[in-house]
Amino acid sequence: MSFKENNTQAPANQSTSAATECRVYASEGEKLIQYDLNCDDASLIRKWSLTLPAFIQSGCFHPTKPLFYLALSKGGYAAAVPIEEHYLMAFKIESSSTLTQIGKTISLPYRPVHISLDKTGVQVLVAYNVPASLSIHDIAEDGCLTEAFRIPDLTMRKYPHQVKTSPKNDLITICATGQEMIMDSTNFRGAIHVFGYKNGHLTGTLNSVSLNNGLRFSPRHLEFHPYLPLAYVSLERQNELHVYHYDHKGFDPEPLFVHTTLFGGASKSMQLCGTVKIHPNGRYVYAANRTLGWYEENGKKMLAKGGDDIAVFEIDALTGALTPLQRIDSEGIMPRTMSFDTEAKLLIVANQFEAEALEGTEMKHIPQALAVYKINTDGHLELANKYPLSKYQKPMIWMDVLCRNL
Template identity: 35%
Template sequence: MKKTFRVLFLAAVIPTIALANTSSTSPPIEAHLLYASVGEKLLGYSIDPDNASLTYLSETLAPANVQFAVKNNAGDILYVVSSNAGNGTLGAKGDTHVLSSYRIDLKTGELKQFGAAIALPERPINVGLDHLNHFAVVAYNQSATLSVHPINEDGSVSPAVAQHQVPQAGIFTHQVTFTPGDKTVIALARGNDAVANVPDQPGSVNTFTIDEQGHLSKLLTDSIETGIGPRHLAYHPSKPWVYVSMERGSKLYMYPLESNGTLAAKPAFRKETLQNKANLQTTRQRGGVIQINPNGQYLYVTNRADATVEQDGKQVSAGGENNVAVYKIDARTGEPRLIQIIDGQGIEGRTMKVDPSGKLLVVANQKTLWVKDGKTLKKVRSNLAIFRIKQDGKLEFVRKYEMDDEKKALLWMDI
């Protein structure tokens, strides 16, 4: 099997290690398992938090380009949504859209599809599970709707539940999650910037109740101010605090989580995420994803910029910030206070994850682009960038694993 990445690292920090493919006869893997997608390929690795390293394990082909995936609570099943549609609102519609279940071999990291692959009506962009693994809820950005799929006793998924009303989830739905305790389902909708004669289409937070049969009922829609649109949220591990990354506007909001499972009407805190506020005017400068350290003390948000200009026949980065903003969370109020902004080591950190030990942060940089390096150009490949989390919550870059396939995006990663 072909090796799927190259490794670059800080030689002064960690010595070179050999990276080899691992067959099913290899000894059990004790480290955590990391999965990433490049196009339709699901790549499996073991992650060693102490040495801040990855070891390649396996490759599995999904029915189409992987859009998103999520593990169940036990960590032994991976639910994957894939599609051959294009990205964004103007992308090609495609004809293959699938929700699949894969059993994870916890010793070898290998994935094995089981149960029926469920055909979906259009490109899925996100999927969320309830904490008891009764339902998988899929979000669609084009139709701005949700579908609910019961999870069978063996962990496989079923076709969508017929809803009493179409669950409208806001313009350009981007993420769907269950709140702690599974009281409600929250869908974030990014909205769209004003274009030509079309005014700004507002982002929104859409909250639903869900019954035992999987029927969704809209509880509340909260619109966000003009020019701001949510992409991704994260729940604090022990406090009723919800942190929301605003893709449009590059902001971080903190909302108290109400007892009925809705977000407070107004955020308690609004924070900037960019190092240079002038980049708010940079084309395609956007907020990304949020991760909270398992200790609840630190929070990480990506800033992303992938606009290009043509130079010497190449698509070259037009600038902007591709970095990670680090915040310390006030234990009393939940206020996030910026303590560091560090280079993300690639272009467009679409997904990232803190490993369960809280020792490492892995950033999946989605794209391969040329960038200006003085008077010359250098190619920055899509990669998995490994950062050590220090005692004070700040990040220290260790190494990155570059993807071989430059034509396909590193669209998703999770541990």
């Protein structure tokens, strides 16, 4: 199938003006850390940190205004714990790069696993994994969050992990992995839930993608192609990338293309596919492969090599089909989040955990780390710089990059 008839011209990369500043925001537990990103030499300079009232879970920037929203939970990175302190906060990003909280801290009912803004920047969407639910929060003209919010009555599979609006702002997608707390469970049933969306309100359930009635179907993260009517979805437990056609009526029930993210071999440890990012030119897609960092052998924890990496694919400009190009080490354990700079010449990857494991006969410490890669013109990644954190830091659950004229 070709989508040439639906294909508008691919957007050109925007050049960075002298006034543009690029900043990386990353979490260490309750701590938010801001780095300046030098796009010329791919370097990071740590500037400041801010301690917040709970573990940072997810964040998002306003599409046009200097506003920043963060979701927090006292439950840390655990999926479901008996704790009732969860928050949503709004900040103004000052020209000095500091943050000023605006409005009240909003209490949330459950652990917020992911948040995003709609394309117009008037709603914050919050996904909860336990119980499976969604809340919609209005943003006032001054950027503050209104205290009242809506929790639509939705029927969803277990463990939503991402909520996202379509490029035309007419759909909301929720990826639900369906997982149980037992990591080796094989009876989970997941789905990609698709809802109509208009003027800040859901307009009904359009459909759900749930192959094999969802059995062992675990969609974790979804990215819309910038100019083809396609969505690229990571399947966490299957370690696959699925490509779906969609329109205003919803998603097609079957994927157009399926490709393993473990091409070229896998590690001995459990593999979990994660975040997906599509280059703004629409030609390349990047998917995070993750392990738990080690595997058991003769009662010892052995370092699992080759399983924490970024899988790179080329996207066919007409059909959206995938061609595998590269797998490159993430320079850490469990790369959870990644993001481009403003020109998409760099990819920054945040590795969530640190680990102690045997490599040969020696115990090796693998720190949490931020890795900065140059993106070559053919889509391949080249490691430019690596920034390990000091030992015994709390997990780096979230990271993103903001590049904007100030």
